[in-house]
Amino acid sequence: MLLRDRVSGMAIALSAMVMLLGAWSIGHAQETNQVKGELKVTILVYSGRPNPTYSLEGEGDIGKVKEFIGKAKKTEFGKDTVVPSILGYNGVVVENVSRVSGLPESLTVYRGNIEARDGRTTFLGDENRDFERFLLQQGIERKVIDTKLLGVLGVKIGTWPTPE
Amino acid sequence: MEGKWVVRTFFLVVLIPLINGCCKRPIYQPAFWNDGGTIQRNNNCYNYGNNKRTDTFAQPGRATGAMYPLPIACVGVYNAAKVDGLEPLTASGTCPKNRCSEQDKVALVVSPVAWFNDYHWYRQDKSNMWSHKPGRTRATDLDNSGNPISSPETANRGLYTDFCGYMCSCSNDQEGNGREKIN
Numbered sequence: 001m002l003l004r005d006r007v008s009g010m011a012i013a014l015s016a017m018v019m020l021l022g023a024w025s026i027g028h029a030q031e032t033n034q035v036k037g038e039l040k041v042t043i044l045v046y047s048g049r050p051n052p053t054y055s056l057e058g059e060g061d062i063g064k065v066k067e068f069i070g071k072a073k074k075t076e077f078g079k080d081t082v083v084p085s086i087l088g089y090n091g092v093v094v095e096n097v098s099r100v101s102g103l104p105e106s107l108t109v110y111r112g113n114i115e116a117r118d119g120r121t122t123f124l125g126d127e128n129r130d131f132e133r134f135l136l137q138q139g140i141e142r143k144v145i146d147t148k149l150l151g152v153l154g155v156k157i158g159t160w161p162t163p164e
Numbered sequence: 165m166e167g168k169w170v171v172r173t174f175f176l177v178v179l180i181p182l183i184n185g186c187c188k189r190p191i192y193q194p195a196f197w198n199d200g201g202t203i204q205r206n207n208n209c210y211n212y213g214n215n216k217r218t219d220t221f222a223q224p225g226r227a228t229g230a231m232y233p234l235p236i237a238c239v240g241v242y243n244a245a246k247v248d249g250l251e252p253l254t255a256s257g258t259c260p261k262n263r264c265s266e267q268d269k270v271a272l273v274v275s276p277v278a279w280f281n282d283y284h285w286y287r288q289d290k291s292n293m294w295s296h297k298p299g300r301t302r303a304t305d306l307d308n309s310g311n312p313i314s315s316p317e318t319a320n321r322g323l324y325t326d327f328c329g330y331m332c333s334c335s336n337d338q339e340g341n342g343r344e345k346i347n
Binding site: 042044045046047048049050051081083084085086087088090093117146148149151152153 | 200208209210221223224236241277278279280281282283284285296297298299300301302303304306308321322323324
């Protein structure tokens with residue numbers, strides 16, 4: 001009787017350990033995926049030439065994007081896209097190329113509005129154009145654009161949120 | 165003699181257009197390009213101008229390995245487009261037209277501004293008004309001031325201030341199916 005109880009207790013303890021190990025490995029895998037995730041950022045400036053692009057990777061940069069989107073409030077935009085069809089600067093697109101969890105398929109930001117697409121379109125506010133500025137500054141740091149290019153396009157991120 | 169004429173006419177009017185297809189002037193149908201996805205994202209002003217979907221953000225001259233040189237200037241892009249098969253046209257000229265085929269007028273402009281060196285194309289639609297697709301954005305028949313484009317020479321083109329000239333493109337009345345070999 002005593003032996004049977006002991007064997008049964010050991011079996012329960014082992015099962016619990018296996019379950020805990022399983023849960024940890026799933027969590028760890030998800031965490032690893034997030035770190036390995038990639039967001040492709042495209043700055044819409046050119047009509048003919050390919051636009052400047054760069055990648056956001058790692059928990060720091062991707063976490064920052066998640067933070068901006070997490071804080072952004074839903075808005076009624078009134079049009080079906082935030083991107084104007086004009087020659088010149090047309091905003092920044094973030095494509096979730098590796099399906100990072102917690103972010104939609106794509107985000108487009110222009111002049112205080114964010115268009116989030118994930119099967120359907122949702123509009124969010126970009127207070128003080130902080131998200132747009134962050135994305136442009138990352139582009140400058142990665143040397144895919146520079147302040148001179150933004151300057152000729154009339155994009156003065158230093159003066160935001162004051163209208164240009 | 166008459167037999168030769170019949171054969172020649174058969175080749176020119178029936179067989180060649182049947183193989184190559186007739187050029188047709190495009191109808192303004194922006195919905196084809198403005199899908200908010202693959203087509204809109206991967207087709208630029210050169211694709212739209214030639215009414216040819218390639219999903220490659222086509223570049224003048226790239227299809228034949230003779231892409232325009234940098235820095236971008238009118239002459240370089242114009243010549244690269246010529247290599248792609250577009251035909252030069254004078255400002256007052258009209259594009260070739262015959263029984264089967266009518267080529268479409270396209271216009272090239274360039275931004276000569278330092279730090280922002282780029283080109284842009286417009287196309288003339290069957291209505292005789294002009295339309296364009298600025299990069300990844302939606303195709304539109306309005307200029308930067310929101311006005312319909314009756315002439316690309318007078319339209320508000322933002323920084324694309326150099327007007328380079330006109331060319332003829334073998335377009336199609338089926339959207340996205342232009343016949344120029346661009347890539």
